[in-house]
Amino acid sequence: MPTMLPELTSEIFGYLDVKGLGRARCVNTTWDMYACAILFKRVERLTNGAINQYDQFVSMLADAHSVIAGLGALHVLFPAYPAPPFLEIFTPDDEYHGVINFLMSREHFSPALPPTMRRKLPAAAAVDHDAEAASVPRWKPSDFVAPRAGNRGVREVAYLTKGTFAVFVVRTTVGLPTYALPAEWNSALANYIGAFDYQSAYPDLTAAGRALMDAGRDRAPAGVQTTVAAWRGHGWALSSDWQPWSASGRCNGVASVGCACARRYFGDRHCAGGVPLPVRSRVERMVAYEEPMETTFWWRGGGMCSADCHEGMDSMASGARVSLKPVLQGL
Numbered sequence: 001m002p003t004m005l006p007e008l009t010s011e012i013f014g015y016l017d018v019k020g021l022g023r024a025r026c027v028n029t030t031w032d033m034y035a036c037a038i039l040f041k042r043v044e045r046l047t048n049g050a051i052n053q054y055d056q057f058v059s060m061l062a063d064a065h066s067v068i069a070g071l072g073a074l075h076v077l078f079p080a081y082p083a084p085p086f087l088e089i090f091t092p093d094d095e096y097h098g099v100i101n102f103l104m105s106r107e108h109f110s111p112a113l114p115p116t117m118r119r120k121l122p123a124a125a126a127v128d129h130d131a132e133a134a135s136v137p138r139w140k141p142s143d144f145v146a147p148r149a150g151n152r153g154v155r156e157v158a159y160l161t162k163g164t165f166a167v168f169v170v171r172t173t174v175g176l177p178t179y180a181l182p183a184e185w186n187s188a189l190a191n192y193i194g195a196f197d198y199q200s201a202y203p204d205l206t207a208a209g210r211a212l213m214d215a216g217r218d219r220a221p222a223g224v225q226t227t228v229a230a231w232r233g234h235g236w237a238l239s240s241d242w243q244p245w246s247a248s249g250r251c252n253g254v255a256s257v258g259c260a261c262a263r264r265y266f267g268d269r270h271c272a273g274g275v276p277l278p279v280r281s282r283v284e285r286m287v288a289y290e291e292p293m294e295t296t297f298w299w300r301g302g303g304m305c306s307a308d309c310h311e312g313m314d315s316m317a318s319g320a321r322v323s324l325k326p327v328l329q330g331l
């Protein structure tokens with residue numbers, strides 16, 4: 001059994017991403033507990049002290065079957081990426097108003113104008129005479145959040161603030177919040193953490209700073225150019241070409257991680273994730289633990305790598321549906 005100096009354990013675990021934590025959880029039940037505690041701590045830190053009754057906030061998210069996604073989930077599952085000063089909560093269609101009511105009545109958040117409605121590039125790009133400012137773009141964290149109007153899985157978005165902290169409440173069009181995530185503008189946003197499970201759909205690409213887009217290789221989707229520039233400015237590689245990023249250099253078509261036709265679902269073998277509760281507490285304390293039966297199944301859409309990917313097709317439209325996990329596992 002591996003040993004680790006106790007005083008170093010939390011330091012080392014603090015650097016692990018979703019795959020590293022997953023491997024650590026398999027070592028023994030103590031490491032399993034450490035990994036879950038680290039995830040919990042990262043989520044709590046995300047709220048930056050803005051939530052006064054944190055336990056009630058977590059219970060509310062669990063009762064509302066809502067998940068944290070967006071840049072916050074990206075940070076929690078890949079801590080090399082910085083924590084944003086806001087949360088993005090994705091809710092099922094019929095839980096949206098309940099989540100907003102909780103934030104306003106219990107935590108005293110107020111509605112505000114979303115910063116993502118700004119369309120201009122940050123000023124740093126225009127200041128040519130100031131070499132320092134021009135060489136280091138001063139992106140605001142909110143520049144990394146795309147307007148969600150182009151996301152077919154999103155019905156509406158509320159933006160609430162409390163002091164310097166903000167929450168986006170994103171209402172999904174169906175009863176499962178993860179339905180909207182594959183339709184985010186890039187694949188590094190297909191991550192979530194909820195009370196019952198957490199998943200990252202493209203863990204290797206995301207850890208490598210690579211993100212797939214649906215639209216053409218050099219063409220950003222309409223309305224997100226500022227956001228694309230901010231991501232590129234921070235070193236992200238964005239492309240709709242999957243095959244150059246395939247570990248084998250080949251594409252397995254529908255069985256691949258990232259081809260336009262790949263059949264994917266949260267919880268499949270390409271994902272990294274799990275249940276955010278340690279095994280020990282699930283067994284000994286009989287805590288309320290729910291294995292979600294439903295998940296989101298999707299295909300990214302866009303151009304195929306070649307005619308061999310999927311029955312000679314050149315391209316296909318993206319799509320997603322809510323499906324039962326046991327059915328998908330039989331595919």
Ligand SMILES: [Zn+2]
Nearest residue numbers: 251259305309
């Ligand atoms: Zn392919």
